[in-house]
Amino acid sequence: MSVRQPMPVQPADERAHNFKEVALGYTQEQAVAEAERCIECKKPQCVKGCPVNIDIPAFIKSMKTSDFDGAIDKIKETNSLPAVCGRVCPQETQCEMYCILGKKEGPVAIGRLERFCADYERGKGVKAPHRATSTGKHIAVVGSGPAGLAAASDLAKAGHEVTMFEALHSAGGVLIYGIPEFRLPKDIVAEEVDYIVQLGVELKSGYVIGKIKTIDEMKNEFDAIFLGTGAGLPNFMGIDGENLNGVYSANEFLTRVNLMKAYHFPQYDTPIKKGKNVIVVGGGNVAMDAARCALRLGADEVSIVYRRSDEELPARREEIDHAKEEGIVFRLLTNPVKILGDENLMVTGAECVKMELGEPDESGRRRPRVIEGSEHVVDADIVIMAIGTSPNPLVFEGAAGLNKSKWGTIIVDEAGMTSIDGVCAGGDVVTGAATVISAMGAGKLAAHTINEYLL
Numbered sequence: 274m275s276v277r278q279p280m281p282v283q284p285a286d287e288r289a290h291n292f293k294e295v296a297l298g299y300t301q302e303q304a305v306a307e308a309e310r311c312i313e314c315k316k317p318q319c320v321k322g323c324p325v326n327i328d329i330p331a332f333i334k335s336m337k338t339s340d341f342d343g344a345i346d347k348i349k350e351t352n353s354l355p356a357v358c359g360r361v362c363p364q365e366t367q368c369e370m371y372c373i374l375g376k377k378e379g380p381v382a383i384g385r386l387e388r389f390c391a392d393y394e395r396g397k398g399v400k401a402p403h404r405a406t407s408t409g410k411h412i413a414v415v416g417s418g419p420a421g422l423a424a425a426s427d428l429a430k431a432g433h434e435v436t437m438f439e440a441l442h443s444a445g446g447v448l449i450y451g452i453p454e455f456r457l458p459k460d461i462v463a464e465e466v467d468y469i470v471q472l473g474v475e476l477k478s479g480y481v482i483g484k485i486k487t488i489d490e491m492k493n494e495f496d497a498i499f500l501g502t503g504a505g506l507p508n509f510m511g512i513d514g515e516n517l518n519g520v521y522s523a524n525e526f527l528t529r530v531n532l533m534k535a536y537h538f539p540q541y542d543t544p545i546k547k548g549k550n551v552i553v554v555g556g557g558n559v560a561m562d563a564a565r566c567a568l569r570l571g572a573d574e575v576s577i578v579y580r581r582s583d584e585e586l587p588a589r590r591e592e593i594d595h596a597k598e599e600g601i602v603f604r605l606l607t608n609p610v611k612i613l614g615d616e617n618l619m620v621t622g623a624e625c626v627k628m629e630l631g632e633p634d635e636s637g638r639r640r641p642r643v644i645e646g647s648e649h650v651v652d653a654d655i656v657i658m659a660i661g662t663s664p665n666p667l668v669f670e671g672a673a674g675l676n677k678s679k680w681g682t683i684i685v686d687e688a689g690m691t692s693i694d695g696v697c698a699g700g701d702v703v704t705g706a707a708t709v710i711s712a713m714g715a716g717k718l719a720a721h722t723i724n725e726y727l728l
Contacts, residue, residue, distance in 0.1 A: 275309070275310040275374075275378060276378070277307070277310065277378065277379040277380075277381075277382060278299065278303045278304075278306055278307040278382060278385075280296050280297070280298075280299070280382075280385055281296070281297040281298070281299075281303075282295050282296050282297060282595075283295055283297065285595075285598040285599050285600075288455065288599065289565075289568055289569065289599040289600060290569060291455075291569065292453065292454040292455050292536060292569055293454075293455060294454070294455055294456070294458055295455050295456065295595060296360070296456075298385075298388060298389060298392055299385055299386075299388075299389045301339070301341075301393075304336060304341075304385075304386060304389040305336060305337065305339055307381065307382050307385065307386060308333045308334075308336035308337045308381075308386060309337055310374065310378075310381050311330070311333045311334070311337070311374075311381050312373070312374065313330060313334065314330070314373055317329070317330045318371035318372075318373070319368045319369070319371050319372050319381075319383060320368070321371060322367040322368040322369070322370055322371045323367060323368045323710075324367070324710045324711050324713060324714025324715075325351050325352045325358075325423070325710065325713050325714050325717055326351050327347075327348055327350075327351050327352050327368075327387070328347055328350065328351070329368060329383055331347045332344040332345075332347040332348050332386075332387075332390065333381065333383070333386060335347060336386060336389075336390070341389075341390055341393045341394075342394075344386075344390045345390040345391065345393065345394045348387060348390055348391075351717075352387075352713070353422065353423065353426040353465070353468060353469055353472075354419070354422060354423070354465045354713065355387050355388075355390060355391035356388065356391035356392060356395065356461045356464070356465055357419075357448060357457065357461065357462065357465055357709065358384070358387060358709065358710055358713070359384050359385065359386075359387035359388025359389070359390075359391055359392075360384075360388055360456065360457050360461075361448075361452060361456060361457055361709050362384055362708065362709060362710040363589050363708055363710075364382075364383055364384035365380075365589070365590070365591075367710065368383045368384075369381070369382070369383050369384065395461075395464065399464065399468060401471055402430075402468065402471055402472050404429075404472060404473050405429070405430055405431060405432035405473075406432050407432050407433075407434060408431070408432040408433050408434075408727070408728070409434075410432075410433045410434065410496045410497070410727050410728075411433070411434045411435075411436070411494070411495050411496050412428050412433045412434070412435045412436070412495060412496060412497050412498070412499065412723060413435075413436055413437075413438065413491050413494070413495040413497075413498045413499070414428070414435055414436070414437040414438070414474075414498075414499045414501065415437075415438050415482045415488075415498065415499065415500050415501065415502055415668065416437075416438070416439065416440075416446060416500065416501035416502040416503055416700075416702075417437050417438075417439040417444035417445060417446055417466070417476065417478075417501075418445065418446020418447050418448065418501060418502075418503045418700065418701075418712065419446065419447070419448065419501075419700065419709045419710075419712040419713045419716065420499075420501030420503070420699045420700025420701070420702075420712040420713065420715050420716035420719075421437060421439075421446065421499065421501035421700075421716060422437075422444075422445075422446075422465070422466065422469055422713070422716070423712070423713040423714075423715075423716030423717050423720070424499045424501060424697075424699070424716035424717070424719050424720045424723075425437050425469055425472075425474045425499075425716075426469045426472060426474075426720075427716070427717055427720035427721070428499075428720045428723060428724070429469070429472035429473050429474050430472060431720070431724050433496075433723075433724075433727070434473070434475075435473070435474045435475065436474075436475045436476075436477060436495075437474055437475065437476050437477070438477050438480045438482055439476065439477065439478045439479070439480060440479070440480065440481045440482070441478065441479070441532065442478050442479050443463075443478065443532060444466045444476055444478060445459075445462040445463070445466055446501075446503055447503060447701075447709070448462045448709065449462050449531065449532055450524075450527065450528040450531050450532040451524075451527050451528075451531065451559065451562070452531070452562060453527070453530065453531055453562050453565065453566050454531065455565070455569070456562070456592075459531070481667065482502070482668050483667040483668040483669065483670040483671060483672075484667065484670070487670060487671020487672065488500075488668075488669075488671055488672035488675070488693070488696065489671045489672060489673055490671065492693075492695070492696070496695070496727055497695045497696070497697070497723045497726060497727060498695065498696045498697070499696075499697045499698065499699070499716070499719050499720070499723065500668070500683065500691070500696065500697070500698040500699075500702055501698070501699055501700045501702065501712070501715075501716055501719075502664065502665065502668045502702045503664070503700060503701045503702055503712075504662040504663055504664050504665075504682075504701035504702060504705055504706050505524060505662060505664075505665045506662055506663045506664060506665045506666070506681075507522030507523065507524045507525070507658065507662055508658070508660050508661045508662060508663060509522070509658055509660070510554070510609070510658065510660060512609065512610060512611055512612065513611045513612065514611055514612025514613060514614055514620075514623075515612060515658070517612055517614040517618050517619065517620045518614075518617075518618050518619050518620065519546060519548070519614075519619055519620030519653075519654055519655050519656060520612060520620060520655075520656045520657075520658070521655065521656070521657045521658070522657075522658050522659075523553075523555070523559045523560065523562075523563045523657055523658060523659035524662065526545070526563055526566070526567075526657050527559070527562060527563060527566065529543055529545045530545065530566045530570070531566075536566075536569065536570055545570070546654075546655060547567075547570045547571050547572070548567065548570075548572050548653070548654045548655030549571075549572055549573045549574075549654055550572065550573060550574050550576075550652050550653045550654055550655070551564070551567040551568075551572045551574070551575045551576070551653060551654075551655040551656075551657065552575075552576050552578050552609070552623055552651060552653040552655070552656045552657070553567065553575065553576065553577050553578065553656075553657045553659055554578050554579075554609055554656065554657065554658050554659060554660055555577075555578075555579065555658070555659035555660045555661075556577060556579035556581065556585070556586040556587055556588060557586075557587045557588050557659065557661075557706075558587075558588045558589060558592055559659045559706075560577055560579075560588065560657075560659035561577075561588045561589075561592040561593065561595075561596050561601075562592075563657045563659050564576075564577055564596060564601050564657075565595070565596055565599060565601065567655065567657065568599060568600065568601060572655075574602060575600075575601050575602065576601070576602040576603070576604050576651065576653075577596070577601060577602070577603045577604065577605075578604045578607050578608070578609060578623070578625065578651070579603070579604070579605055579606075579607065580606065580607065580608040580628045580641045581605070581606065581628070581630065581638065581639070581641055582605050582606055582630065583603070583605055585630075585638050585639070586605075604625070604651065606627055606628045606629065606630070606641070607625050607626070607627060607628065607651075608625060608626055608628055608641070608643070609623040609624065609625050609651075609656075610624055610625065610626055610648075611623070611624040612624075612656055613650065619654070620653060620654055620655065620656055621652070621653070621654070622650050622651055622652045622653050623650070623651050623653055623656060624648060624649075624650055625648070625649055625650070625651055626643050626644065626647050626648055626649075627643075627644045627647035627649075628641040628642060628643060628644065629641070629642055629644055630642075661705070661706055662701070662705075662706050663680060663681050663682075663705070664681050664682055664683070664701070664702045666681060668702075672693070674692055674693050675691055675692060675693055675696070676691065676692040680705060682702060682703055682704065682705055683698040683702050683703050684703075685697070685698050685699070685703055688718065688719075688721075688722040689703075689715060689718045689719035689722050690722055690726075695726060697719035697722055697723055698719070699712065699715025699716050699718060699719045700712035700715050700716060703715065
């Protein structure tokens with residue numbers, strides 16, 4: 274049996290106190306050894322698990338002979354963000370889930386190999402992409418997150434003139450403001466964005482669609498529009514005490530830490546309250562990111578408070594394991610019912626109840642229910658709510674006829690077209706909070722639809 278190559282990582286006791294990347298990447302020898310595990314199936318299934326349809330068998334075959342240039346060229350035929358995807362995509366539930374080796378020996382580490390190829394190219398210098406002959410068509414891409422970047426890339430490669438609008442001062446969306454430096458270094462995001470700009474995409478940052486310009490106004494200026502504005506409006510529980518000083522949404526907390534570099538204060542003028550006892554409510558990847566950031570900022574104890582059990586945690590298992598190794602406390606089958614404060618309206622803790630799992634709900638997960646008499650207090654001076662997000666309704670101002678769901682997400686057809694002719698949408702603004710790679714897949718689908726619409 275062939276052994277899956279482990280990913281080298283920083284020791285837990287070191288990385289818990291710095292923002293350097295946790296996973297260190299394969300060496301060339303490790304990458305080739307891992308690629309050689311691929312048995313070159315006659316009917317490979319891995320590609321169907323990739324939302325952007327990378328020719329996985331072909332790029333891995335190139336790696337077996339150390340043809341890393343050929344491998345990255347093959348990846349970039351369908352994916353313009355390989356350094357990002359190789360780091361943050363949940364390959365274990367996508368491409369790797371279909372690898373036949375997974376039944377006995379562990380699947381080929383497809384994501385880690387993609388990361389290696391991207392980093393290899395970055396080390397040599399990324400080749401400037403070829404610009405297609407212009408079609409004379411002008412497309413607006415609203416949002417520069419994963420969906421917007423994928424759509425802009427494919428539309429530019431098709432020869433269209435693309436203008437990408439970003440509300441914040443840096444492009445990248447959730448890649449830049451949401452995912453911490455220790456999982457996805459910001460210089461990598463900047464380089465991936467720069468590659469797409471080199472395709473001929475014009476980037477306008479600090480540009481809030483819905484205020485500076487509306488969708489209806491843009492319809493008169495552009496031949497088609499793609500909306501990839503994500504889901505940046507944080508959800509709260511609606512419990513007492515959520516307005517106390519020391520309660521953050523995960524969005525605000527991570528934006529201050531990641532995009533605004535609050536962990537470098539006073540070098541960067543974006544202070545953040547650094548708690549000693551921090552509670553993070555939620556169990557997804559965002560909750561893990563927030564908890565691990567709080568630990569690195571100097572907290573004595575950081576707790577994940579989640580109302581279901583370890584088995585139901587929605588975060589990637591790798592991120593859960595890393596958090597546990599770093600000393601994050603997991604208070605499972607626990608739910609806050611009130612946030613407590615002092616006379617100065619500063620957070621002092623959270624009143625919580627213990628939960629037990631009952632029958633499955635509509636999602637298929639067992640429904641949590643309160644255990645009577647289980648009330649208890651968890652001390653805290655910071656509480657971070659990481660219980661999901663919704664689309665920001667601001668972008669919809671001045672978008673007459675745009676159909677939305679009861680959750681505020683945009684309704685699209687199977688091709689990604691909205692109820693407004695010539696306007697497509699994709700990513701979290703359609704699905705609600707999901708994965709980077711699924712958003713990219715939606716962006717690529719919309720780009721294909723816009724091509725057909727225009728040509």
